[in-house]
Every structure is written in structure tokens, then in C-alpha cells.
Amino acid sequence: MIKYFFKAISVALITISLTLISAVSFAATDVRIMWYGDGDKENVPMQGQIDAFNAANPDINVILDIVPYDAIMNTLPIQLAAGEGPDIARVTDLGGLNKYYADITPHVANPQYYEDSFGPFLKWYRKAGDTSSIHGFHSTMTVTGPYVNKTLFEQAGVDLLGPGATWAEWADAANAVASKLDIPIPMAWDRSGHRVSGPAVSMGAKYFDANGDPKLVDDGLKAMTQMLYDWHQDGTMSKDLWGSVSGTKYHAPNDWWNAAEVVFMMSGSWQIGRFANEVGDDFDWWAVPAPCGPAACTGMPGGNALLAFTANDAVGKVMDYLSSKEQLGAFIGEVLAIPGHLDLPVDYQTDDPNAKHALETFAGAVPTIDQVAFDLQAHVDNRIMFNAIISRLGQAIVGEMSLEEAWVKMDEDVEKQLKEKYGG
Amino acid sequence: MKNIRSKIKNFFITIFKIPFGFLMHTIDIIMWPIQKIIGVRNMPYIFLLPNLIFFGLFVIIPLGVNVAFSITGGDELLFADREFSGSKHYNDLFNCESYLNPNTCKEDFFWRGVYNTIFFVIFQVGLMIFFSLLTAVILNKKIIGRGFFRSVFFFPVLLSPVVVGLIWQWILLKNGILNAVIEANGGDKFSFLTDPGWAMTSSIFVSIWAHMGFYTLIVLAGLQAIPPNLYEAAEMDGTSTERTFFRITLPLLMPNLLVVFILASIKGVQTFDEIYVLTGGGPGTSTSLIVQYIFTTGFASSGSVQNFGLAAAASMVLGIVLLCLTLIQLFLGRNKETKHQEI
Amino acid sequence: MNSSTNIIKDIVTQKKYKEKYHWTDYFSYFYLFLGVFLMFGPIIWLGLSSVKTNAGIQEYPPTILPLSQIQVEVDGYDKPLSLYNVTLDDGSQTQLAEIKRVGITSKMVDPNDAEKKYKIPIDKREKIREFSVQWGNYLDPLRKYNFLLYFKNSIFVTVIATIITLIINSMAAYALSIYEFRGKTVALVFVIGTLLIPLTIILVPVFYVIANFGMINSLWGVILPGAATPTGVFLLRQYMLTLPRELIEAARMDHASEWAIYWRIVLPLSIPAIAVLAIFSIMWRWNDFLWPLIVLSKSEVYTLQIALNAFHGELTSQWNYVLAMTMVTLLPIALIFAYLQKFITTGIASTGMK
Numbered sequence A: 001m002i003k004y005f006f007k008a009i010s011v012a013l014i015t016i017s018l019t020l021i022s023a024v025s026f027a028a029t030d031v032r033i034m035w036y037g038d039g040d041k042e043n044v045p046m047q048g049q050i051d052a053f054n055a056a057n058p059d060i061n062v063i064l065d066i067v068p069y070d071a072i073m074n075t076l077p078i079q080l081a082a083g084e085g086p087d088i089a090r091v092t093d094l095g096g097l098n099k100y101y102a103d104i105t106p107h108v109a110n111p112q113y114y115e116d117s118f119g120p121f122l123k124w125y126r127k128a129g130d131t132s133s134i135h136g137f138h139s140t141m142t143v144t145g146p147y148v149n150k151t152l153f154e155q156a157g158v159d160l161l162g163p164g165a166t167w168a169e170w171a172d173a174a175n176a177v178a179s180k181l182d183i184p185i186p187m188a189w190d191r192s193g194h195r196v197s198g199p200a201v202s203m204g205a206k207y208f209d210a211n212g213d214p215k216l217v218d219d220g221l222k223a224m225t226q227m228l229y230d231w232h233q234d235g236t237m238s239k240d241l242w243g244s245v246s247g248t249k250y251h252a253p254n255d256w257w258n259a260a261e262v263v264f265m266m267s268g269s270w271q272i273g274r275f276a277n278e279v280g281d282d283f284d285w286w287a288v289p290a291p292c293g294p295a296a297c298t299g300m301p302g303g304n305a306l307l308a309f310t311a312n313d314a315v316g317k318v319m320d321y322l323s324s325k326e327q328l329g330a331f332i333g334e335v336l337a338i339p340g341h342l343d344l345p346v347d348y349q350t351d352d353p354n355a356k357h358a359l360e361t362f363a364g365a366v367p368t369i370d371q372v373a374f375d376l377q378a379h380v381d382n383r384i385m386f387n388a389i390i391s392r393l394g395q396a397i398v399g400e401m402s403l404e405e406a407w408v409k410m411d412e413d414v415e416k417q418l419k420e421k422y423g424g
Numbered sequence B: 001m002k003n004i005r006s007k008i009k010n011f012f013i014t015i016f017k018i019p020f021g022f023l024m025h026t027i028d029i030i031m032w033p034i035q036k037i038i039g040v041r042n043m044p045y046i047f048l049l050p051n052l053i054f055f056g057l058f059v060i061i062p063l064g065v066n067v068a069f070s071i072t073g074g075d076e077l078l079f080a081d082r083e084f085s086g087s088k089h090y091n092d093l094f095n096c097e098s099y100l101n102p103n104t105c106k107e108d109f110f111w112r113g114v115y116n117t118i119f120f121v122i123f124q125v126g127l128m129i130f131f132s133l134l135t136a137v138i139l140n141k142k143i144i145g146r147g148f149f150r151s152v153f154f155f156p157v158l159l160s161p162v163v164v165g166l167i168w169q170w171i172l173l174k175n176g177i178l179n180a181v182i183e184a185n186g187g188d189k190f191s192f193l194t195d196p197g198w199a200m201t202s203s204i205f206v207s208i209w210a211h212m213g214f215y216t217l218i219v220l221a222g223l224q225a226i227p228p229n230l231y232e233a234a235e236m237d238g239t240s241t242e243r244t245f246f247r248i249t250l251p252l253l254m255p256n257l258l259v260v261f262i263l264a265s266i267k268g269v270q271t272f273d274e275i276y277v278l279t280g281g282g283p284g285t286s287t288s289l290i291v292q293y294i295f296t297t298g299f300a301s302s303g304s305v306q307n308f309g310l311a312a313a314a315s316m317v318l319g320i321v322l323l324c325l326t327l328i329q330l331f332l333g334r335n336k337e338t339k340h341q342e343i
Numbered sequence C: 001m002n003s004s005t006n007i008i009k010d011i012v013t014q015k016k017y018k019e020k021y022h023w024t025d026y027f028s029y030f031y032l033f034l035g036v037f038l039m040f041g042p043i044i045w046l047g048l049s050s051v052k053t054n055a056g057i058q059e060y061p062p063t064i065l066p067l068s069q070i071q072v073e074v075d076g077y078d079k080p081l082s083l084y085n086v087t088l089d090d091g092s093q094t095q096l097a098e099i100k101r102v103g104i105t106s107k108m109v110d111p112n113d114a115e116k117k118y119k120i121p122i123d124k125r126e127k128i129r130e131f132s133v134q135w136g137n138y139l140d141p142l143r144k145y146n147f148l149l150y151f152k153n154s155i156f157v158t159v160i161a162t163i164i165t166l167i168i169n170s171m172a173a174y175a176l177s178i179y180e181f182r183g184k185t186v187a188l189v190f191v192i193g194t195l196l197i198p199l200t201i202i203l204v205p206v207f208y209v210i211a212n213f214g215m216i217n218s219l220w221g222v223i224l225p226g227a228a229t230p231t232g233v234f235l236l237r238q239y240m241l242t243l244p245r246e247l248i249e250a251a252r253m254d255h256a257s258e259w260a261i262y263w264r265i266v267l268p269l270s271i272p273a274i275a276v277l278a279i280f281s282i283m284w285r286w287n288d289f290l291w292p293l294i295v296l297s298k299s300e301v302y303t304l305q306i307a308l309n310a311f312h313g314e315l316t317s318q319w320n321y322v323l324a325m326t327m328v329t330l331l332p333i334a335l336i337f338a339y340l341q342k343f344i345t346t347g348i349a350s351t352g353m354k
Helices: A002-023 A040-056 A069-081 A111-125 A150-156 A167-181 A193-202 A219-234 A254-258 A271-278 A313-323 A325-335 A353-368 A371-378 A382-397 A403-422 B002-038 B040-070 B088-093 B108-140 B146-158 B161-172 B177-184 B196-225 B228-236 B241-269 B273-278 B290-298 B308-342 C002-018 C023-049 C054-058 C136-144 C147-178 C184-195 C199-212 C219-223 C230-241 C245-253 C258-269 C271-287 C290-295 C304-313 C319-351
Strands: A031-035 A062-066 A088-091 A136-149 A185-189 A262-268 A285-287 A301-308 C067-069 C081-087 C093-102 C105-110 C113-121 C125-127 C129-131
Touching: A031 A040, A031 A069, A031 A313, A040 A062, A040 A271, A040 A313, A040 A325, A069 A088, A069 C290, A069 C304, A088 A313, A111 A136, A111 A301, A111 A313, A111 A371, A136 A150, A136 A193, A136 A313, A136 A325, A136 A353, A150 A167, A167 A185, A167 A219, A167 A262, A185 A254, A193 A219, A193 A262, A193 A371, A193 A382, A219 A382, A219 A403, A254 A262, A254 A271, A271 A353, A285 A353, A301 A313, A301 A371, A313 A325, A371 A382, A382 A403, B002 B040, B002 C258, B040 B308, B040 C147, B040 C184, B040 C199, B040 C258, B088 B308, B108 B146, B108 B196, B108 B241, B108 B290, B108 C023, B146 B196, B146 C023, B146 C319, B161 B177, B161 B196, B161 B273, B161 C023, B161 C271, B161 C304, B161 C319, B196 B241, B196 B273, B228 B241, B241 B308, B273 B290, B290 B308, B290 C199, B308 C199, C023 C319, C054 C067, C054 C319, C081 C105, C093 C113, C136 C147, C136 C319, C147 C184, C147 C219, C147 C230, C147 C258, C147 C271, C147 C304, C147 C319, C184 C230, C199 C290, C219 C290, C230 C271, C245 C258, C258 C271, C271 C319, C290 C304, C304 C319
Parallel strands: A031 A062, A031 A088, A185 A262
Antiparallel strands: A088 A301, A136 A262, A136 A285, A136 A301, C067 C129, C081 C093, C081 C125, C093 C105, C105 C113
């Protein structure tokens, strides 16, 4: 009896596992979007919009592949090189992938809308010499800049600095707060070449020579890297943050920030939604204007764009839908970001005073961004420069080479990479 | 208890048997006419074929492709778009003013990877042999719950490298449990993962933790193969335990220790996943091993140029190192076999 | 059971006879218990941490048991408020619920009397916590992030890859052990050759091959490249060499086909070696990381290891999910281990493979 029972169960199990196996083969799809999001805060609204689109357009099936940021940075380029890859992706390396972008001008309802709404950003996506193609649109605009833990400043009785304060003054203030309250990390920066570049421009870095070709190391960049190096030596910044990864890998100090162990954090506007979510009521976080160097007081512009790798009417329709004032405005309003749209009134869905203040601060910072920073962001090979800065600076900080050696290596890295890419 | 166990066992056997038999019968329908046509003598080729096809597709062809990658340049994956560059990538890899100072090398990350790997392998393998020997000797004693202890030490071998990396990162973090314990006992926090020296130490420790159980079993097998009458004789002579160990156990264990040595060094050179998860290769490049160099150069370039050619060239170099290690293994293995026959 | 009582008896009688423990005995037990602590401690700590709240995980110094702050309902407030132990100005202690924190002072209310409100400096309050297990850490990823799908993918890869590996490896081993034929040595050398070339060395070109087959973002692209393991062929061949040839000759007399001899006679006799290979194949495939990381980028084909890395590699780590899903990832392996531990340790020791 029992034997038959087991036999029956085993047959049932085999059937189930076979159906499971067959379920793994997937249906054909129409439009695939490879998307990274800053957690549910961004993923949920996006998925909502996609679902609405699918419901309204039964002939198009949009699939949102939510992947980690790492996959956008590393896997996407390989897959594109292999001729695979999605139809649309949310990309931050805007220029670096431009050989794969598709021109969707004939497939969108109104190309002029893209020109009018996203004009200055469209050229960030285009290949050199191209002035007309439309590849996609900015889903959010970002500006890099610092935040402070205002509650800690209040507890320590140290005043926040106003606009025009220099990096050195901010470092002193952060150190004063930290030493008074015994906070382990006065200052923390995102480990990213892009983040480092705003301050570098403030210190006078030019990034390009007279012909507009990359020329990474100059006095401005030296001044900024020296400053970061010194801060790591004197304890203003903790080696534990940048030391937890190597090479060009991105690392954000959010864990420490959320635990109120950081006084001053250099990151950017995309953190607003995340802080509103994660810090909540634990402390007041305050965005402050970009500190100054001798040359400027600027952050880096940036952002992420939804860009097309396939040109067809379905992709055009999806782009039209997602870039429409209505949808984009709703998305920006929910994720608490700065719009990359020139004419988009946004109704932010938050009553967090910290978030509101931060949004104002960063939106107000956009006009103050230095032209060098804009040119750098628009350059196709800016990632190569960012990566060279961060990997070599990281090595210098842990003592694998002197700062002088690191500067030499930075220039060599850029030269080497460009040579491999363009031949010669 | 035993009854249920055997029922479960029978249950699983039934699950496997039905589809297996079905599959095999189906294949037989195809194989039978083949055998009729080509004859029994040629059947082994048919049996070998599937495996050889896989080897060919995923080992032999890729080897050729790898050579082709290593002598072409550019950031394209398809050969139509790649330019011939000759030995450029190999020249770049070995372009050093002084091999002792990676900073003077053109591809200094490669050489840092090489030196880190050498350092890692020397300490990891040395300590691995020591601890697996120690553990095996203890497990070979008459102790209570030997079976239990034996499986305890083997357990981490089954864990995935990612899980190993994550668990230990979680423990060794600056704000992790280990630092909490140290602070509670009046010590200062250590940067186990973010200080260059400590990061390497932690990596070696974690890697030994993860793999020691396997090598312990090999040593244990050797210990159990030592004839007990040798020990009895030694005891009769009144030889001390220590002397017995160094005069009888260790020499007879040498073949097994050699196997451990070779296997552990081949595996050690290939280490990547667990360290990549644990330290990310940092701080700086102090725990970046050579496979990580290949991985980041060819794949995880974060927006820099994907240098497939350089990655391929580096993996050819690594392949040659592994070839040497394996040849040593085969050579020593042969020596061992002949010795056994002599005995 | 029986054997362990025997061992105990042995030890007791032996020690009575010897009367004295050697120092190595003390050391042995010390070492073994240290070993148990070192090998299992991390897993237990992981398990405990995996049911904490995210705040509890970030806390330093960490608590051993999962605790979370007590929330109370207070009249007139929509959301439950967090409860604190507060030291008032007069030095007395009381329990208050927090309405809102403004800067460094906290507006608080007496949970029993919603009219009584206080302004308290935030360093005068202390969270009240209770033991609570956050099963949500396990359930959320399974619900929201499709971990069930990743689990299914991992099982699919593991099962199919192991089946393919066992079949083609045993076929090759059968050919290399039972028959004499021209080119046997060449085939053997060929197999040894592949032993030298681990996948990590030829990542780029295998990716290229897979791309040409259109198997990127397909689970087959993960399954196929590692299917023909030289170690598997070797292990099985060594075992099959020991099988009695008379059985095979007898079967041939009975006009059994070569295929039938292979699966009806040789395979059943090789079960011990096949089982060891199966366990290793399951382990390799379940734990496989580097290769899937490169091949798979569509979330629907993620395996558990890749999904786990994705959680970890997000802009910030969602540690509560990472830890919980790590537990889920190692659970099947732990179960296999618990059930087959004796077999694994003796089987591997006797075949001496990896």
C-alpha cells in the first residue's frame, strides 16, 4: 500500500517539476527596459507607469528588468558588445555607450518636444559631430553636492556655514562637530570619480587641453586630490569607507550616514528620496550649497537617461509615454528628484522639511554649475577620466604609491585607454 | 526512525528510477541500429562523443579564441571589428622597469595581482597544510563524537563562495560582532577589511576556513591507511607520542600532504569569488588577486574601455602557470604510484 | 548510535586503564570545541541577525537576540508611536511615546494620558525594546523581489546540469575504462588537458562562444559550459576500472546492446562513485557565481547567488534582506549535508577528489 502511495507521489512530483522546468522558458517580448532603481522608492512608481502603459497598449508588452546598478555599469556594455541587450536601458554612462544608441527620431510622435524639453542633455548622448539624433531622454537630472547632519551640528553648537564657504572651512566645521560629540567620521564622500570632479573643478581643474582633448592632471586636480589625500591622513575622512572596495568600484557611505556616524557627506541630489525613506525622523539632514575652491563653487551635473538601443515604433511609443510631462512629472514628484526637463512643474509628494529643503537647494544649484563641469559631463570619455582618478587616488590613500606617482599613473591610464579604444 | 529513513530513501530512488529508465530505453532505440551499423568495436567513440563535443566547444575552441583575442586590440567583442595588434598585450603585461616594484610597470594592476596572489597562495597553502594536518591528527584520535566533529570541519566546504564572503564580511565589518566583542573586552576596533595588512590576513583566514575541511579529509584518509601495527610496535618500544608522530606518521603521510599541497596551490591561484565579495579587492589593490584583474579588465570595467585582449593575454599567462603546477602534480603523482608498486 | 556508545565505552575503559590524560588529549578537545565554535558560530550569528530589523542590524554594539522597539497606540494619533524610557528633569524615570523629534529635542506624550505632553532632550531618552522576530526579512524578498523565481532558476540549473554531467561523464568514463580502442590514449590526454584549463582562464572566449550560440541571458548558457568535467570522467573511470569484466562478457553473450550494458550493468555498479560526483556537481552548480554573473543580466533568469549579489551590490546594501536570503541560499546545502554528512565525508575521503 505504502509503496503505491510513494509511487503516486513521485509521479506527481515529476509532473510538477516538469511544469516548473517548462515554465522557465519565456514568452517572446516586445520592449525590454533594463532599469536600475534606488530601491523601491524608484522601482515601484516606474513599474506602476509601465503597467498602466501595458494596459492601455495591448499590442505592446513592456518588460521592466530591475537590475542592480553594477549590471548597468558592467554587464550591459558586454551584452551590447555581443549584440544582445535590452531595447531601452536606464544609463548613467551617457557618452560611453553612444555607439550602441539607436536614433528614434522617425518613431516618436513629436521630435520637437524632445528638443524643447531635453535640449541641452540630448548632446550628451550623441556621437561627436551628430547634432540631430534623438536617443532618449533624461529621466532625472542630478547635481552633486554635500549634505550635513544638522542635528549633530545643533548638538555640538556649531553653526552651519553659508554659501561661499570653502572646502577647508567645511572640513574644519565637520571636525569641530565630530570631536565635540565623538562622532567617528567627520566627512564621507561617495567613492566615485564623478563626485570628486565637482570639487576638482572648483579647485581649478580643467580636464581638457586647448584642443578639447582629455588632459586630466593639472594644478586644480592636484590641489583637490591632495586635499582628499590629506583628509584621509588626518582622520577627517575615514579609510574604512573607500578601503572597502578597490579599483573603480563605486561605494556610498549611506550605512554610516544613516547611523548618524557621519557629520558631512558628499554625494548628490539622487539621495534625497533615499534619505527621506531611510533616515526618516532619526536626525535632520540638510543639503548645503557646493563648497568653494579658488576657481568656482560647483557640483557636477549628471543624471540618468532612458536610452534606446532599438529603433522601432513600439520603442518610440514607450519613450513618448514615459517622457510625457504627465508621466515624467508624476515620477519625479514621487521619487523626489530634480527634473531633467526644462519646463516641468513638479508637485513633490512629501511633507518632509529636510527633503523639501534639499530639493530647493539642489534645484538652486543647477544655474551655479561651472561650464567646465558641463563640458566634462558631456564628454564621451569622461568615465575613463573618472575611473583613472578614483582608482589611483584610492591606491595613494592606502599607501600603495605616492600622490606624485598616482598623478603620473592617472594620465597614463587615460592615455592607455584612449589608445586601446581609438587605436594608434 | 530508521524505517522512515529507508522509506524516504526508497521514495527518492523511485523518483529517479522511472524517468531514468524511460530516458535510457529511448536512447537505446537510437543506439541499437547505430551499433548494428558501426559494430561493437567502434561503440566507444559513440560513448565518448558527447563529452568530447562539450570539451571541444567550451574548452578547445575557446582556447583558440583566447589566443585570437590576446593578439587583437580594441573594445569590440566581435572579431570583424577588432584590429590585429600582435604581441602588444603581452608586451604591455611584461613592460616593467623593475619587476619588483609594480608601480614601474605599465600594467601595474596585473603585477599587483600577481604579487598578491603569490603572497596569498604561500600563506594560505602553508597554513592550510598545517591546520588540516593538525585537525586530521586530532580527528584520528579516539575521541568522543568523532563523526560529528569530522562533519563540523567539513561543513564550510559546502558553502558557496558568495555566502562565505558575505558571512565573514558581516562579522569582520568595522561595526561587526567581532569588533564589538573586542571593544567590550577593552580593546580598540580593528579595520579587519579596510587596512591593507589586515585585509590580506582576513582573506587568508576566511579562505582557509572555507576550504580546510576538504583537505583535512584527504589527510585523514592517509592517516587511516597507516597500518596500526606500526604504532603498536612503537608503543611497545616505549617511543613517546611526539617521536612517533615525527618518525612514523609524518613520513607515511607525505604523499597525502603533497596532494594537499598541489591541489591547494592550484585552487589558491584561482581564488576569486570569496575575496571579491569579502573585500572587493581593497583597500587600494591590496587583496586584488590575478583572476580579479582578468575579470575587471575584461568585464567589470565600470565604463572604462573593456580590454578583452589584455584580459585574454593575462589569462594565457595564468594558464601557463597552472599548466606548470599541474605538470608538477602529474610528475609527483607518478612518482607516488611507482613507489606504491615498489612497496 | 551503537558505534558511538562503543566509542564512549572504549574511551572510558581505556582511560581507566591508563589513568592519566596526556596533554594532547586536553588540547584535542579544546581544539575541537574551538572548531565547532568557529565553523558553526558564523552561521548561527548569521541566522540570528537575519531576523532582526534593519535598524537592529545596523546597531553598534550589536545585540545577540533580535530586538525591536515597542510601538504603542496613543489616542489622537493615526500611527503607532515609539516608546522610550525617559529621564525627566527631576531625575525620575518614566515611559513616554515620541510624537516627533525636532532638532535635538523630542516632543513626547504620555501613552496613558494623551493630554500630557513633554519636550525632552534626545539624549535623555532610551529606546524600549522587546524580543521580536522579523520574518518579513524572509517573506518580503520572496514576495516583492521574486526570490522564489531565482530559487527555481537555481534548482533548474543545478538539476539539469547535474543530470547532463552525470550522463555524459559516465558515458565517457565507460568508454575509457571498458574498451580498448584506437585513440584511447589520445582521448585520455585530451581529458587531462582540459583539467588544466579552468573556466576562469577562458572567460572571455567562452562568453564569445556562448554569444554566438545566442545563449546569453539563458540558463542553458550557464548549464552547458561546465557540463563536461574532467574530474568527473577521471573519478568514474577509476571506479569503473575495478568492475569485474565477466559480467560484461556475460551480458554480451546474451546479445545485450552496448548501451544496455552501460546503463543496466555498469551504471548501477558505479553508484557510489556517481553519488560522490552528483554531490559535487550539485554543490558546484548551486554555488556557481562568476560565470552566471557574466552570462545573466535579465532579472528573470537570475540564480540565487546572482540575486544575492544584486542585493548586496545595490547603491546601499539592504543588509536585512541580504542576510535572510543568504540563509535561504545555504539552506538546501545544509539539509543535504545534515542528511548525507556521513556519506559525504567517507565518500570523499575514499575517492579523494575535488
